[in-house]
């Protein structure tokens with residue numbers, strides 16, 4: 001076993017005899033805050049790592065912290081021995097409750113190694129306890145594959161010390177089944193976004209919106225540029241992502257803004273000029289704060305998301321079936337820009353191939369980027385960018401219901417190659433049709 005690859009919504013349950021090296025392994029491979037340790041909880045509640053009488057309280061805290069992290073969608077490592085079926089079942093059920101992938105990592109280490117390591121550390125466990133736990137480990141290894149975990153990995157001393165051993169956390173994989181509200185390009189239309197969230201049933205809490213039935217919003221990138229309130233749109237999305245009530249993926253406008261904020265020399269056009277004007281109007285400290293937070297959100301965001309265990313894929317510019325699961329430069333570019341040929345039209349717009357026309361995959365692909373007047377399903381794909389900033393509508397697709405919810409733009413904030421005037425004409429046509437439906 002060389003690389004263990006895990007979705008970002010994973011609860012990784014460590015399982016092994018005291019002294020086998022679980023905590024050492026965890027600090028080597030994961031950030032400190034992702035690791036929830038039962039021994040640490042024992043210290044927190046009773047000031048002592050060896051106070052066995054405090055086990056009940058320590059494990060309540062252990063489970064509580066894990067649950068709180070899962071509720072915010074955070075990758076979590078449960079560091080305890082987990083050598084009883086009950087302990088494992090409790091952790092499995094907790095992970096399930098939040099739609100997480102629950103992976104078990106069993107440390108299959110020889111007893112002599114555990115005894116030697118235990119003898120060499122400050123906090124020593126009694127020898128007979130290690131022997132008893134070893135029996136439990138042998139039993140666990142026999143039955144653990146039938147306990148319902150999504151993945152079981154058994155690792156040996158040899159695996160861990162191998163130079164090619166690695167653990168990869170895939171930020172583009174989210175196992176949650178939904179329900180989701182997938183929202184197309186916001187492009188600074190914050191008023192319309194707030195109205196759309198309200199229409200979808202979200203309610204304001206502190207500085208973010210949350211759904212009473214724990215629905216999650218999925219933003220398809222291009223939060224800023226063109227509309228009047230790019231910065232407010234960004235904060236709304238960021239606060240929702242922080243609160244665990246939204247996911248965000250990168251769009252090409254996000255990429256450009258991030259590069260601008262990093263001080264690179266880029267062309268300020270295509271709506272970025274409006275965001276830059278907003279940024280320039282900020283006091284110095286707020287500008288710096290925005291710069292850091294935007295870059296952070298962008299840097300950590302994936303180019304696309306596989307949701308509901310592969311039944312749903314969302315990407316700003318779309319994705320081809322064979323690209324799903326891969327993250328390469330080619331895939332990233334496709335997700336930003338769609339299937340561009342490199343040529344431009346007479347109006348200066350990029351020429352795009354219609355990848356959706358040939359799509360025949362099972363996953364529903366929801367994308368945006370290319371504004372079209374209507375959101376229509378084509379071969380199990382749907383483009384939900386209806387050009388809100390250009391006088392169109394802001395669209396959400398409810399999943400799994402597949403209902404469209406929309407808010408029309410309050411104004412035309414930006415016209416790009418006649419989209420706004422075309423859109424106005426289409427809307428007038430639709431209004432006329434509604435007044436006088438064809439018989």
Ligand code: ATP
Nearest residue numbers: 017018019020021022023024025081117118120121
């Ligand atoms: P417990 O269940 O009691 O918390 P543990 O499985 O977390 O035990 P650690 O505390 O990580 O075990 O490790 C026990 C001792 O072994 C520590 O002193 C640690 O430094 C040492 N150790 C851990 N992993 C290795 C390794 N791969 N090679 C050498 N020494 C190790």
Ligand code: MG
Nearest residue numbers: 022023024039
């Ligand atoms: Mg430990």
